Amino acid sequence: MYEFTYHRASGLRQATNLLTKFEDAKPIAGGQSLLPMMKFRLASPSNLVDLNKIEGLNGIELTSRALIIGAMARHAEVHTSPLVQQGIPALAALAGLIGDPAVRHRGTIGGSLANNDPTADYPAAALALGATIVTTKRKIAADEFFAGLFETVLEPDELITKVSFPLAKRAAYQKFRNPASRYAIVGVFVAKRPSEVRVAVTGAGSSGAFRLTAFEEALKSRFHPKSLEGLTVPAEGLASDIHASAEYRAHLIGVMARRAVAAANG
Amino acid sequence: MPAVSMTVNGKPVRGDVESRTLLVQFLRETLRLTGTHVGCDTSQCGACVVHVDGVAVKSCSMLAVQADGAEVLTIEGVATGDTLHPMQEAFRQNHGLQCGYCTPGMIMTALDIVRRKGHELDDHTIREELEGNLCRCTGYHNIVKSIAAGARAMASGDPARQAAE
Known part of the structure; x- marks a missing residue:
């Protein structure tokens, strides 16, 4: 170093x-x-x-409409928080899949979003739940926040203070992990919101997490795994590496999306 | 150079470090507490796990200056005098180590598992919880056995008998 x-x-x-x-x-x-x-x-x-000694950045709050998580909340805190488990259980489960227990004691939700690793879990949750990222300067919709590999629209002197997740009617995250690193080869977060259905994919995009509008449309009329039958994802634009080819990732997206919808319907 | 002070194994310590000095380097090189190991240096292997303010962290992925004011517990701090901690005793009784390189990190992680998950641990839970600790000798079988036995022994407060079961 x-x-x-x-x-x-x-x-x-x-x-x-x-x-x-x-x-x-x-x-x-x-x-x-x-x-x-x-x-x-x-x-x-x-x-x-x-940023670790700044007070008041790790609170977790649940209102009737949203779950608001402080930027410095550790993955372990999000995973075990009764408020997160009550408000958006899929998000609590997702946090427990990040890294390993020791990493989860240090890593933060704000850091993960700001880093925007293309295999990170939180970006998929932020996109699918329609989160708002609150910074020292403004409020940014998740759809506008991510800007390519390890890139966001954050300015160099701009810090995330909290993230607001609107409560979903149903949500689930399914992650196909690299068995060694435990990073997502493909992760799919689905959320049935009052007005829309959102499907977001991480691990697979060659420029970071993205939404799958074709799947969202298909699930809109009926939120059921059967609505996704026959739908495929083109391999173009997906990541290809020693762990998985773009074609394999494309296939996995369909599988993980169907599993996520099934899990959300519980 | 920044000065740091923290409590390590119950004793207050101070030292001057570079900003880039990792917590594990401070423990090993400044304090000469070499029980905490460096395996991969990339937060994958878990040989460097210590407790900071009561929770397990990888000391290769934290700066020494970030532990300023913290309570740190290393493998050197878990035994009571010459009496091994029940978890250490369980590793001894169950042949939970061969070369021993991963053992300090395994034991510090094991104590953290007991803190979070309690004393009755099934094999699946232990194996899932060990995802951040690598062992290249034992195939984990006896480590899992050791942790289950150590967790039970910690509940009973009778290390030798419980761990040997």
């Missing part, structure tokens, strides 16, 4: 000021992706601004 200067921010304003002041500064939340990337020298920020 290259040398850098460490700053411990005690508040959001101080954190954004530090990010403005130093070119090439990066915020660090749980650090479970950033620190390994820095060791591999895939990232080499000159300054790190630590």
